[in-house]
Amino acid sequence: MSFDVIVRRGMVMDGSGGPRFRADVGIADGRITEIGRIKERAAEEIDADELFVAPGFIDGHTHLDAQMHWDPLGTNSCWHGVTTALMGNCGFTLAPCRAEEADLVLRSLEQAEEISREAMLEGIDWQWESFPEYLDVLDRLPKGINYATHVGHSSLRTYVMGERAFEQAATDDDLSAMTDQLDLALRAGAFGFSTSRSTSHSTADGHPVASRLATWGEVRRLVDVMTSLGTGIFQLDHEKHEPGEGRVEYNARLRELVVESGRPTFFMMTIAPAEPQLWRERLAFVDAAALDGGRIHPQVNVHEHFSTESFRSVLPFDHLPRWSEIRRLPFNEQRLRLLDSSIRAELVEEAAQLSARPDGPTVPANQRPLNYEEIVVFETATAPYRSVADIARGRRTSPVETMIDLALESDFDQLFGRKLLNFDLDSLCEVLRHPRSVIGVSDTGAHVTRVVDSSYTTRFLADWVRTREVFDWEQGIRMLTSIPAHRYGFTDRGYIREGLAADMVILDPATVGPQLPTVSHSFPTGALSLDQKATGIAATIVNGRVHIRDGEATGASAGRLLRGPLADR
Numbered sequence: 001m002s003f004d005v006i007v008r009r010g011m012v013m014d015g016s017g018g019p020r021f022r023a024d025v026g027i028a029d030g031r032i033t034e035i036g037r038i039k040e041r042a043a044e045e046i047d048a049d050e051l052f053v054a055p056g057f058i059d060g061h062t063h064l065d066a067q068m069h070w071d072p073l074g075t076n077s078c079w080h081g082v083t084t085a086l087m088g089n090c091g092f093t094l095a096p097c098r099a100e101e102a103d104l105v106l107r108s109l110e111q112a113e114e115i116s117r118e119a120m121l122e123g124i125d126w127q128w129e130s131f132p133e134y135l136d137v138l139d140r141l142p143k144g145i146n147y148a149t150h151v152g153h154s155s156l157r158t159y160v161m162g163e164r165a166f167e168q169a170a171t172d173d174d175l176s177a178m179t180d181q182l183d184l185a186l187r188a189g190a191f192g193f194s195t196s197r198s199t200s201h202s203t204a205d206g207h208p209v210a211s212r213l214a215t216w217g218e219v220r221r222l223v224d225v226m227t228s229l230g231t232g233i234f235q236l237d238h239e240k241h242e243p244g245e246g247r248v249e250y251n252a253r254l255r256e257l258v259v260e261s262g263r264p265t266f267f268m269m270t271i272a273p274a275e276p277q278l279w280r281e282r283l284a285f286v287d288a289a290a291l292d293g294g295r296i297h298p299q300v301n302v303h304e305h306f307s308t309e310s311f312r313s314v315l316p317f318d319h320l321p322r323w324s325e326i327r328r329l330p331f332n333e334q335r336l337r338l339l340d341s342s343i344r345a346e347l348v349e350e351a352a353q354l355s356a357r358p359d360g361p362t363v364p365a366n367q368r369p370l371n372y373e374e375i376v377v378f379e380t381a382t383a384p385y386r387s388v389a390d391i392a393r394g395r396r397t398s399p400v401e402t403m404i405d406l407a408l409e410s411d412f413d414q415l416f417g418r419k420l421l422n423f424d425l426d427s428l429c430e431v432l433r434h435p436r437s438v439i440g441v442s443d444t445g446a447h448v449t450r451v452v453d454s455s456y457t458t459r460f461l462a463d464w465v466r467t468r469e470v471f472d473w474e475q476g477i478r479m480l481t482s483i484p485a486h487r488y489g490f491t492d493r494g495y496i497r498e499g500l501a502a503d504m505v506i507l508d509p510a511t512v513g514p515q516l517p518t519v520s521h522s523f524p525t526g527a528l529s530l531d532q533k534a535t536g537i538a539a540t541i542v543n544g545r546v547h548i549r550d551g552e553a554t555g556a557s558a559g560r561l562l563r564g565p566l567a568d569r
């Protein structure tokens with residue numbers, strides 16, 4: 001037998017959660033073909049003597065729909081061992097959509113997912129209308145990692161209803177046109193259907209995104225398309241209801257949907273400061289639904305959810321009048337102003353307003369007054385972190401002045417992390433341990449100026465496996481690989497097994513973790529984004545080709561568009 005790549009003498013964590021074993025892993029034609037002692041030599045060999053060999057990580061909640069058109073690597077996911085990304089979440093996809101009506105989908109992505117409109121207009125060559133045509137375009141794009149996609153409800157709606165989608169309930173004709181389009185998309189290989197009913201999702205002109213105009217009956221009809229075809233997963237962003245009758249009624253509707261549709265259902269779960277115990281209710285809900293025949297899973301992030309901010313990118317003060325005057329200037333000019341004591345005093349005073357009221361148009365669902373105990377200074381890439389308030393006390397100055405001083409001392413590079421969600425790590429730990437949870441809500445591709453959660457994989461291994469020892473390595477790797485593969489339906493991946501696709505990560509358990517993010521302007525039109533690489537990832541293999549080696553891309557682009565089971569391949 002001949003091999004394209006052999007990974008030598010690594011400690012294999014096969015993704016099942018079973019115990020580790022030392023072996024060579026041989027790869028030919030994109031597949032794992034032998035595990036054991038391999039005598040032959042391959043053109044490319046990786047010495048994994050001190051390293052762990054794991055299946056590639058699978059990220060089930062991304063918004064790479066736009067970025068994949070201009071970024072062949074799959075950043076930042078590719079730096080963190082991710083070999084498969086599921087996109088099209090929260091109801092947003094670029095298809096179906098006519099090129100001349102692109103604005104109908106861009107206005108939602110621009111606001112709800114904070115993706116630069118200019119970057120999308122410049123970076124996307126719109127060569128499709130229907131979903132099957134779109135998938136064919138994705139097939140041809142160079143891809144460092146694998147992608148799969150949902151069909152977004154907002155896009156289905158705007159394709160069928162045009163502007164009415166932002167204003168009205170669907171007519172019977174609208175609805176049957178939508179079900180036809182969804183059926184076509186699933187038959188062509190869409191993995192599922194996604195929708196948002198969340199008040200945090202609006203368009204650039206301040207309307208609810210189109211899916212929020214749908215009746216529950218419309219959602220049911222669309223999910224039923226998947227039931228009829230016997231395939232597809234459903235992802236939704238919850239309706240928000242205060243505790244009480246409204247929530248009871250919503251839960252009853254949702255439970256009926258998941259039980260009667262039989263389709264695996266996913267929702268993003270966070271621990272929000274406004275209702276810190278809601279997660280208990282949600283976990284009880286998924287357990288009860290399961291006993292009734294409903295498969296519903298929370299998708300969970302693995303750490304405090306930060307908005308990562310800096311003078312070189314965005315700050316919570318940017319929209320304030322005095323601050324915005326200064327922040328528009330080149331950095332050498334900003335420096336002069338920030339050193340001027342009277343200007344500083346004005347800035348400090350203006351920023352103080354934000355401590356008492358919500359801080360402008362960021363993530364609307366999470367708006368809270370600024371609290372400098374909850375803004376940390378990223379001196380290192382992983383916890384523990386010191387807060388701005390803490391450092392200010394040490395320096396005997398105000399928190400805002402501390403942020404200004406730290407910025408000046410670092411030539412404006414200092415990053416700050418404003419905690420938005422998941423403050424309580426003990427609660428988060430219980431959610432992570434819950435057997436129906438699936439970890440990973442990176443949102444990769446969205447909110448790129450201030451969220452860098454593509455690193456949840458390396459962060460999870462560094463924080464929860466190596467440092468806190470809440471999970472052993474076998475279990476930790478399983479949570480990043482076979483659990484998401486199984487839940488989302490990637491039947492060909494998620495394990496190191498002979499015959500499966502050769503998606504693999506070779507990592508150093510002593511050092512694997514995220515690096516500090518950096519501010520970048522590598523998006524089309526120079527739009528701002530944050531980059532973040534990892535430590536301790538020796539290599540990432542996608543479909544049998546080495547994509548990342550020692551932190552650098554090799555230039556291979558062996559990633560594929562993964563199609564659902566109904567597609568003719």
Ligand SMILES: [Zn+2]
Nearest residue numbers: 063089090443
């Ligand atoms: Zn999302």
